[in-house]
Amino acid sequence: MKRLIQNARILTMDADMRILDPGWILLENDTIRDLGEMPGDPAALPQADERIDAERGIVLPGxxxxxxxxxxxxxxxxxxxxxxxxxxxxxxxxxxxxxxxxxxxxxxxxxxxxxxxxxxxxxxxxxxxxxxxxxxxxxxxxxxxxxxxxxxxxxxxxxxxxxxxxxxxxxxxxxxxxxxxxxxxxxxxxxxxxxxxxxxxxxxxxxxxxxxxxxxxxxxxxxxxxxxxxxxxxxxxxxxxxxxxxxxxxxxxxxxxxxxxxxxxxxxxxxxxxxxxxxxxxxxxxxxxxxxxxxxxxxxxxxxxxxxxxxxxxxxxxxxxxxxxxxxxxxxxxxxxxxxxxxxxxxxxLGMERETGSLEPGKKADLVLVETKSVNMFPCYDPYSALVYSANASNVEMTIVDGEILVRDKRLIRTDTGKLRAEMEEEMGAFVRAAGVQG
Ligand SMILES: [Zn+2]
CATH class of the missing domain: 3.20.20.140 (Metal-dependent hydrolases)
Structure with missing residues (x-):
């Protein structure tokens, strides 16, 4: 399965801190296969089973x-x-x-x-x-x-x-x-x-x-x-x-x-x-x-x-x-x-730099797409500044681990937050009583 994310501001976080803007990144199964700057002709982009338009959002390592x-x-x-x-x-x-x-x-x-x-x-x-x-x-x-x-x-x-x-x-x-x-x-x-x-x-x-x-x-x-x-x-x-x-x-x-x-x-x-x-x-x-x-x-x-x-x-x-x-x-x-x-x-x-932490061919496909469409993210002159001083967790649009999309459109894919909360709450009764607080 090949997945291409295109039209993104890509922060590779590699040794040269390369930024590809606008750029594309190609994932194959659990691995980053390749990445580059958007070509003038879209037909020159690599072939993929799924294409995702990042709409100039920021793509960075997980x-x-x-x-x-x-x-x-x-x-x-x-x-x-x-x-x-x-x-x-x-x-x-x-x-x-x-x-x-x-x-x-x-x-x-x-x-x-x-x-x-x-x-x-x-x-x-x-x-x-x-x-x-x-x-x-x-x-x-x-x-x-x-x-x-x-x-x-x-x-x-x-x-x-x-x-x-x-x-x-x-x-x-x-x-x-x-x-x-x-x-x-x-x-x-x-x-x-x-x-x-x-x-x-x-x-x-x-x-x-x-x-x-x-x-x-x-x-x-x-x-x-x-x-x-x-x-x-x-x-x-x-x-x-x-x-x-x-x-x-x-x-x-x-x-x-x-x-x-x-x-x-x-x-x-x-x-x-x-x-x-x-x-x-x-x-x-x-x-x-x-x-x-x-x-x-x-x-x-x-x-x-x-x-x-x-x-x-x-x-x-x-x-x-x-x-x-x-x-x-x-x-x-x-x-x-x-x-x-x-x-x-x-x-x-963690001694895991060969596996994750930067976007480079051969590393695991662990990455995040942070959208720049929300009110708090405009204008976005410098993506690093935007991430540190303007962004918050609710700007995360997509999270991919090991090549699998686990968050898409700001929602969990394998389960949902309502279910997770209900499951935890159901188990919290004795804890809340022991803490002596109102649940
Ligand atoms: Zn601790």
């Missing part, structure tokens, strides 16, 4: 969300302004009311929300992660999925660190799936024992997959490592042997210059979650310094409990605002660099 807890959807809007929310609110409620069935239905809903926002790949860390994988398989999205390993009993394991066995099961079950990449996800250096952290690393090495955890996020986390080990969390992870090209560390808000050298020297990647970090007042990660040191970095939404949205357009805007303000420099991070972080940068951070 967005890569490098940190998420997709099944935390029922938590959206709960305890938003509660201090020390993780320990006082989230962990207890998860243990009381998070079930296998709710994880599955919330993951379907969240995957739908991401696809509608142009996210084609996401990294996830949660409980009952096998159910998240099942949801991703059904929804068509690309999932990089890790079972949370925590040093205390959880909703899916009564033994501290019991998540390791579940993690291995996940790795065995899903490793050959074309769109699902099982990974290993110890929660954080301060919530898992050093012994379990080392076991998690060994598991990731054995299965040659990604290791992901939270790091340098919480004030009490920094105080704990300072008081107990006279180290920063990054120094602690480094001494434990956890840093390396396999590790994706989420947040990394509070870093010393030495931490940055350790991350760069070990080729550790970072997921930057600006929306989640600033909503909680935790701080703004030193991304400019990290990138200048050569650290691979992508953008993440975190769960809907922390950032309230799973869309990267919101992160683009917040990223620009916070980093420009923090550095008091309007020219810092031009829009093209921000879009690059959400696409190619994210793919690189």
């Amino acid at each position: 967005l890569v969300n490098t940190h998420c807890h997709v099944s935390m959807m029922p938590f959206r809007g709960l305890g938003d302004d509660c201090p020390d929310r993780l320990r006082r609110f989230l962990f207890p409620l998860e243990n009381k009311a998070m079930t296998e069935a709710l994880v599955y239905r919330a993951a379907r809903y969240g995957a739908g929300e991401m696809l509608l926002a142009g996210v084609t790949s996401f990294v996830d860390m949660y409980y009952f992660e096998n159910e998240v994988a099942r949801a991703c398989d059904e929804m068509g999205i690309r999932g990089i999925l890790g079972e949370t390993v925590l040093g205390q009993p959880t909703c899916d394991s009564q033994t501290p660190g019991g998540g390791l066995a579940l993690a291995e099961n996940l790795l065995r079950t899903w490793r050959d799936h074309p769109r699902i990449r099982p990974v290993v996800a110890p929660h954080a250096a301060n919530t898992v024992s050093p012994d379990i952290l080392k076991k998690a690393k060994r598991l990731a090495d054995e299965y040659e997959t990604l290791l992901t955890l939270h790091a340098s996020e919480m004030d009490y986390e920094l105080a704990y490592f300072r008081e107990t080990f006279q180290k920063t969390p990054i120094e602690f992870l480094s001494d434990l042997g956890l840093l390396g090209p396999r590790l994706l560390a989420a947040h990394c808000i509070h870093l010393t210059d030495r931490d940055i050298r350790l991350l760069a020297g070990s080729e550790t990647a970072v997921s930057h979650c600006i929306g989640s970090n600033t909503k909680a007042g935790k701080g703004v990660a030193p991304i400019k310094k990290l990138l200048s040191a050569g650290v691979r970095a992508g953008l993440g939404t975190d769960g809907a409990s922390s950032g309230n949205t799973l869309d990267l357009f919101t992160q683009f805007r917040l990223f620009a605002s916070f980093h420009k303000t923090k550095n008091r420099d309007r020219s810092l991070f031009p829009a093209s660099e921000i879009v690059a972080l959400g696409t190619r940068g994210g793919a690189k951070a």
Whole structure:
């Protein structure tokens, strides 16, 4: 099956940041076959089974969300302004009311929300992660999925660190799936024992997959490592042997210059979650310094409990605002660099740049069409600026993953949002009662 998208402003996000405007892109089954500028004579366009007129909309690589807890959807809007929310609110409620069935239905809903926002790949860390994988398989999205390993009993394991066995099961079950990449996800250096952290690393090495955890996020986390080990969390992870090209560390808000050298020297990647970090007042990660040191970095939404949205357009805007303000420099991070972080940068951070993150022949057909017809998108002089400063998720007209159109005319194809919501709501009764709120 060959599909041609034509008359588009194509942002290839390749090494030369080539823009084809107006351009065409040819997809064959799950792969990008070719792309180019629109010829003077339409008859010179490649043959295809289906032709799609983009009407000068912006075509870009599918967005890569490098940190998420997709099944935390029922938590959206709960305890938003509660201090020390993780320990006082989230962990207890998860243990009381998070079930296998709710994880599955919330993951379907969240995957739908991401696809509608142009996210084609996401990294996830949660409980009952096998159910998240099942949801991703059904929804068509690309999932990089890790079972949370925590040093205390959880909703899916009564033994501290019991998540390791579940993690291995996940790795065995899903490793050959074309769109699902099982990974290993110890929660954080301060919530898992050093012994379990080392076991998690060994598991990731054995299965040659990604290791992901939270790091340098919480004030009490920094105080704990300072008081107990006279180290920063990054120094602690480094001494434990956890840093390396396999590790994706989420947040990394509070870093010393030495931490940055350790991350760069070990080729550790970072997921930057600006929306989640600033909503909680935790701080703004030193991304400019990290990138200048050569650290691979992508953008993440975190769960809907922390950032309230799973869309990267919101992160683009917040990223620009916070980093420009923090550095008091309007020219810092031009829009093209921000879009690059959400696409190619994210793919690189996951070690998936050969597969996705840019529009080049031979890569997977993961791409997004953002329309420029809505009121907020006119005029559109510079497509990068339009994506960062004007667009929002509702401008996503089409999302393609692995060559399959999953969103068309702003609607999900495999299912619909009404059904996803009804399914999740049906399963939320006990959760809402345990949270003590009105549903
Ligand atoms: Zn997180």
